[in-house]
Amino acid sequence: MNKYRSIIKADYLQRTRSYIFIITLLASAFAAYSFVPDDNAPYSTVRIGNYVGYNNAAWIGHVTAIMTSVFLWVVGFYIVNNGIRRDGETGVGPIIASTSISNYAYLFAKSLSNFLILLTITGVTILIALGLVIYRGQEYTFNIVQFLMPFLLVTLPGLFCLSVLAVFFEVVFGNKTNLLNILFFVLFLFIVAITSASNNPNVIWFDVIGIKYLTDQLALFVSSNIPNGEHEISVGFIIDGSNKPSHFLFEGSHFSLFYILSRLLWIGTSLGLLAISAKLFNRFESKRKKPSKTKKSISAEALEESNNQKIKLAGLSKTSTDYSILPLVKTELKLLLSYGPKWFWLVNLAGFIALLVMPLNTAHQIGLPVLWFLQVNRWATLSTKEKHFGTGSFIFSTYKPIQRLLSAQLFAGILLALTFALPLLLRFALVGETSNLFEIVLGAITLIAFSIFSGIIFSGKRFFEIVFFIITFFIIQGGGFADYLGCLQSGHSYLFVQISMSLILIFLAFVARNLALSKY
């Protein structure tokens, strides 16, 4: 048991002692606060037809548990999916591999560490929810069972499965982070689609997130207590507009044995998945692409020959100075293009064609954000690769590194983003919608400037990956507040907002790089 405790503790401390984790906790606290809107808020989060519950312990517990489950499934994976990779990168991995710990024990400890991280975030949301019961409570019976049970039976098992899934993905896909992130994105959309599309109660067996049962219980409660009420359930940040919801007094759900068994089954399945991962885990054995040339033993004659061999520096060709950034843009572009597996370009090609054939608005609101999201790791490496690959010392001792290199990275990123958007740009040009053209160009600038800025500030890709995932998810869902592409909002005032946002982010990127260099 000690070995588990040591690994979990070390891993947990390593991850939580970072700015990104503090920011995640603050964001989680804010998110938890927004999960329970007050009566005057222009939105609701969980709504059954035209009804929402009075803010009592049962309602707040259910709403927060549902929203936390979805929120943490959206972002939690991206928070915890680097535990094994980091051991490899830091060189701790091979040391662990040389100890007697079994694959299963190591991966189980990693899963528990992932779970502990997610549990910490859940703990923050529970505390905020508890505060909201007191602060926004409209009905003063405090039913602690109905407040906590949704977390215990829905959120926690779901997060345990997510923790194991993150380990499984890391074991299977290793350093192919692009593929790993995208496949999870697809898997998540698939789970959401099948559980929200079907009314069959057996679908809960497929609902690893676990919210289907809770939403069904809410709908059942409304249909049982309000005979003529609609009971179609909506989850998310739903803008109410003038359609303010009515209220009902929610008393809680009945958690059937059937449901509890389904949650236990998912935990069992996760442990099975962990066993498969243990079989597949390579214990940090790295594969070299090609063997380098074999070193021969050095004879005395060879050494003598080396001593006599002179490198003719005087004969080196004379070069001239060239401070233009075009060669840098070219190489940055090449580095961007070389990222990820070659076959992934087939997926990009499919996305490119989809932008040509999809209905124009769908291509703008769904096609392009998804295609750009598929390149998440490409964008994320723009300003982080110097640190990741350790080239910073070379690069930042060269002539005007900030002005020249950062500008080149911006140009290269924007150029590639616009190349991906080319079909859509052409279609908007053909129909004469120039404002949409500008909005996409500004969207590309905003995206690239944000990726560079966040990469420098947080010294890594994680923050950008998480935020970009959330933004893309909300754009697809129709959330106007995340609309960096102008696909949901338009007009001169919004164009002004986009221009300001791009300029501010570019300015911040330069300031951040300058600051980072002064602290090098």
Added chain:
Amino acid sequence: MELQIENLSKKYSSEKYGLRDFSIKLENGILGLLGPNGAGKSTLMKIMATISKPTEGTITLDGRNVITDPNCIRKVIGYLPQDFGVYPNLTGYEFLRYIASLKGIGGPNLRTKVMQLLEAVNLTDASRRQIGTYSGGMKQRIGIAQVLLNDPKVLIFDEPTVGLDPHERVQFRNLISELADECIIILSSHIVSDIETIADQVAIMKQGRLITKGFQPDIIDLVANKVFEIYIDKNNLPAFKEENLVVNTIRRKDNMLVRFISEQKIDQAVTCNASLEDAYLFLTKN
């Protein structure tokens, strides 16, 4: 060219210094930096390479302040860091072209020059292979090649021979010798023999301070007639170490041959020719 460092300090906290009141004047030739781990060699080199800023002091290159105007030295500097990485997806040739662009090097001869440098470091055959497939020594040689791209006048090598095999180390020494007439070269190493073979002058550092600087014979003179060898019983070695500064021990069949530094000659000890390593250990251990 003249590089002058005056009262340079790098302070990390109120108690912790990376570099302390360091002053030195350099002209064309090779300066070898010696010092134990944490002596401040890399900190000094990073500041000279403009990727780190000092908390106090100045560096001037031909009278121009490098701290306030780092771009004046960046045009003429070649820097090989102690720990560096490369982009594994680029070939050796592409990587050098990339660094050339960053250094502001261009023109019609750039391709030829890159190929010449690859040949100089024995990487012509591997020039079209991705660097991800290179061995540690090959990566180190790519690092050395990039140093020379811009015809540098100030060369800074931080532990340049790490990862090189004996053959490659000899080649590197030849390269440095050729450059020394026209450039200021500063190189650090843990391997005293490397410095002994390459450097004209030696600077020894300890705990961020410069202990001594001078030509090799002058530094070796500090321990002249103080280096001895003696055969002692294995069991007596711990006690002997407590009383004398032991620089080397060699196991023999029945006893041990111990090389040590002492102000006074001991009975049965034989006086030896002092080396740079003896002087270095004497200065850093005392």
